[in-house]
Amino acid sequence: MGVAVSEQSGARGGGEERLDEQHLPQDPHARSPDPYPDHLRLEVEEYLEALRFSDEPMTAGLEEAMRYSLLAPGKRVRPVLALATARAVGLAPRSVLPLAGAIEMIHTYSLIHDDLPAMDDDDLRRGRPTCHVAYGQDVAILAGDGLYAEAFHHLLSRQESEPERVLAAAAELAGATGVSGMVGGQYADVREQAPAGPAGVRRLHELKTGRLVGASIVCVLLLAAVDGPATMALRRFAAELGVLFQIVDDILDVIGTDQALGKPRGSDERHGKRTYVSEFGIDRAKELAAESHRTAREALAQGGPPATARAELEQLTDFIYTRTS
Amino acid sequence: MGVAVSEQSGARGGGEERLDEQHLPQDPHARSPDPYPDHLRLEVEEYLEALRFSDEPMTAGLEEAMRYSLLAPGKRVRPVLALATARAVGLAPRSVLPLAGAIEMIHTYSLIHDDLPAMDDDDLRRGRPTCHVAYGQDVAILAGDGLYAEAFHHLLSRQESEPERVLAAAAELAGATGVSGMVGGQYADVREQAPAGPAGVRRLHELKTGRLVGASIVCVLLLAAVDGPATMALRRFAAELGVLFQIVDDILDVIGTDQALGKPRGSDERHGKRTYVSEFGIDRAKELAAESHRTAREALAQGGPPATARAELEQLTDFIYTRTS
Numbered sequence: 001m002g003v004a005v006s007e008q009s010g011a012r013g014g015g016e017e018r019l020d021e022q023h024l025p026q027d028p029h030a031r032s033p034d035p036y037p038d039h040l041r042l043e044v045e046e047y048l049e050a051l052r053f054s055d056e057p058m059t060a061g062l063e064e065a066m067r068y069s070l071l072a073p074g075k076r077v078r079p080v081l082a083l084a085t086a087r088a089v090g091l092a093p094r095s096v097l098p099l100a101g102a103i104e105m106i107h108t109y110s111l112i113h114d115d116l117p118a119m120d121d122d123d124l125r126r127g128r129p130t131c132h133v134a135y136g137q138d139v140a141i142l143a144g145d146g147l148y149a150e151a152f153h154h155l156l157s158r159q160e161s162e163p164e165r166v167l168a169a170a171a172e173l174a175g176a177t178g179v180s181g182m183v184g185g186q187y188a189d190v191r192e193q194a195p196a197g198p199a200g201v202r203r204l205h206e207l208k209t210g211r212l213v214g215a216s217i218v219c220v221l222l223l224a225a226v227d228g229p230a231t232m233a234l235r236r237f238a239a240e241l242g243v244l245f246q247i248v249d250d251i252l253d254v255i256g257t258d259q260a261l262g263k264p265r266g267s268d269e270r271h272g273k274r275t276y277v278s279e280f281g282i283d284r285a286k287e288l289a290a291e292s293h294r295t296a297r298e299a300l301a302q303g304g305p306p307a308t309a310r311a312e313l314e315q316l317t318d319f320i321y322t323r324t325s
Numbered sequence: 326m327g328v329a330v331s332e333q334s335g336a337r338g339g340g341e342e343r344l345d346e347q348h349l350p351q352d353p354h355a356r357s358p359d360p361y362p363d364h365l366r367l368e369v370e371e372y373l374e375a376l377r378f379s380d381e382p383m384t385a386g387l388e389e390a391m392r393y394s395l396l397a398p399g400k401r402v403r404p405v406l407a408l409a410t411a412r413a414v415g416l417a418p419r420s421v422l423p424l425a426g427a428i429e430m431i432h433t434y435s436l437i438h439d440d441l442p443a444m445d446d447d448d449l450r451r452g453r454p455t456c457h458v459a460y461g462q463d464v465a466i467l468a469g470d471g472l473y474a475e476a477f478h479h480l481l482s483r484q485e486s487e488p489e490r491v492l493a494a495a496a497e498l499a500g501a502t503g504v505s506g507m508v509g510g511q512y513a514d515v516r517e518q519a520p521a522g523p524a525g526v527r528r529l530h531e532l533k534t535g536r537l538v539g540a541s542i543v544c545v546l547l548l549a550a551v552d553g554p555a556t557m558a559l560r561r562f563a564a565e566l567g568v569l570f571q572i573v574d575d576i577l578d579v580i581g582t583d584q585a586l587g588k589p590r591g592s593d594e595r596h597g598k599r600t601y602v603s604e605f606g607i608d609r610a611k612e613l614a615a616e617s618h619r620t621a622r623e624a625l626a627q628g629g630p631p632a633t634a635r636a637e638l639e640q641l642t643d644f645i646y647t648r649t650s
Contacts, residue, residue: 010471028381039448048343053503053504053505054504054509056504056505056509057510057518058513058518058529058532059504059505059509059513059521059532060518061512061516061518062504062508062509062512062516063504066504113466113467113470116466118461118463118466130462136443136626137443137584138443138444138515139512139516140517141438141441141466141507142511142512144436144470145438145469145473146503146504146508146509146512148470148473148474149473149499149500149502149503149504149506149508150503152477152495152496153499153500153503154501156492156495156496157499158497162488163487163488163491163492166488166492167481167491167495170477170481170495171477171481171482174474174475174477174478174482175474175478175482177474178378178471178474178475178478179378179379179381179384179391179471179475180381180384181472181474183387183467183471183474184379184381184383184384184387186472187387187464187467187471188384188385188387188464189461190463190467191386191387191464193382193383193384193385193386195383200383203383204383206342207383207384226562227641238364286348287438311515
């Protein structure tokens with residue numbers, strides 16, 4: 001807990017003096033996390049709460065299980081990222097709510113399946129019994145499958161934009177969650193298929209976590225059809241944010257508290273998972289988090305959105321770095 | 326096996342004399358099935374065989390499991406239906422191969438998940454050990470998830486047509502496999518949630534099987550953007566074909582052979598499933614199949630495609646009725 005991350009970042013930073021002073025304390029996880037764009041989170045939660053998938057009594061129990069997991073308390077980092085990105089590129093955040101909702105449904109489905117006894121076998125998630133503990137394994141498998149299907153159904157039928165832009169965003173989201181994305185990463189994780197060494201850990205997490213976090217940004221760029229240097233910088237930002245997210249996740253699994261995490265601490269080690277901490281040790285992992293945070297912030301600053309338009313993305317970047325859960 | 330289905334159909338038919346004479350023997354399952362459009366099946370198989378999802382060594386084992394199930398021998402009824410529908414509405418069958426491939430990937434994913442120990446717990450499928458028997462439950466869950474993701478990725482990025490048509494087809498496919506479709510039907514089945522009585526059984530199967538079979542036709546109509554009375558008749562055909570498919574499935578689970586089915590006969594009864602046979606008895610189920618076959622054929626005849634263009638759809642309809650596996 002006492003690793004002086006700020007020294008590292010101070011030494012290599014420079015481009016963002018205000019940031020180094022205000023946002024990088026001795027240990028980012030030893031204090032309250034940075035402020036969060038809660039107004040966007042509230043918009044997402046209201047939207048998710050209002051989602052219904054069918055009014056058929058026969059499937060009401062399935063929908064209950066899907067909503068149980070979908071509406072469990074969470075920061076909604078991915079959909080909030082989508083809304084903040086919309087603002088950064090000049091769209092109204094509300095205009096990408098169907099995409100944002102789809103992304104959160106997909107994230108929830110992945111948690112449900114990852115928690116299954118045949119996978120990570122976790123009983124607790126977001127502070128509640130996991131879906132299969134509450135509803136049984138059969139229903140949990142189907143609740144995940146149903147959320148994935150309804151995510152695409154929702155995105156493809158509700159997201160307003162030019163059809164070719166919606167197509168491009170949906171294709172990106174499908175790719176980010178397939179074999180070269182989330183599902184492939186989860187496979188490599190549970191079957192220990194990542195190559196040895198740091199590059200292997202990084203690539204594993206790029207697939208498992210990074211691509212969906214990144215897609216939360218990239219899909220909005222595709223919907224907005226923004227192009228040119230601004231897009232390149234925001235794509236770099238998206239990729240780096242995925243890395244930062246995972247490094248901090250790995251650190252929190254070691255130093256976080258069960259209560260804050262909403263699940264038992266140390267589950268990575270119990271499952272023999274390869275993480276940034278297992279690969280680099282806790283101290284170097286913290287340094288890497290600081291470096292990644294700085295890289296993400298720099299990409300964002302180069303990205304072109306005016307300072308006011310990128311404020312929420314900056315907040316999110318800092319929050320992802322300093323979060324405690 | 327000795328129920329005189331043809332008397333029923335003979336008495337009520339009339340519109341399709343040739344059909345009654347040539348295609349409805351005493352018991353359709355007591356003889357060889359009708360001819361199958363194997364040239365379309367071969368196009369589908371060649372296409373599926375060539376699909377690759379990633380060249381990353383880390384996920385090669387996942388891709389192997391996906392291909393193990395995807396390439397297991399099968400009639401490919403759903404993708405072949407899509408190709409035959411394309412011909413019926415004036416498109417080149419090859420032009421809808423990306424859609425057809427996506428549909429078969431989704432069908433395969435549903436088989437993998439349905440076979441899991443927490444679901445139907447089946448060890449044999451298409452004459453081979455099921456995916457979880459061959460690769461483990463964790464990999465089987467992910468192989469199913471991966472096939473669903475790659476199905477949409479493939480359809481959204483490879484299917485040529487106007488973007489708004491691809492969007493409409495993909496939205497239909499997502500809806501047909503969600504809570505008001507395949508996944509909802511499977512839930513109602515495993516958790517015995519269908520309402521009592523014949524309407525309940527019919528609705529259950531409409532969701533579980535009917536909507537994906539129907540989508541194999543309807544998605545092509547959406548891609549082709551055909552409209553008007555022809556579409557209405559083909560949509561009726563699509564819905565009825567889904568019903569026919571399931572009634573025959575239920576009958577074959579009772580009277581088929583393990584070898585032909587590629588899985589143990591009688592699994593519905595062992596699992597206490599509600600089927601057309603459990604609800605109506607074998608004799609009445611056969612009558613219902615004959616009625617459904619006739620209704621489907623009539624809808625097709627009214628559908629407007631010229632006789633030469635609809636020949637493959639007629640073949641498929643007869644095959645689905647008379648198949649032995």
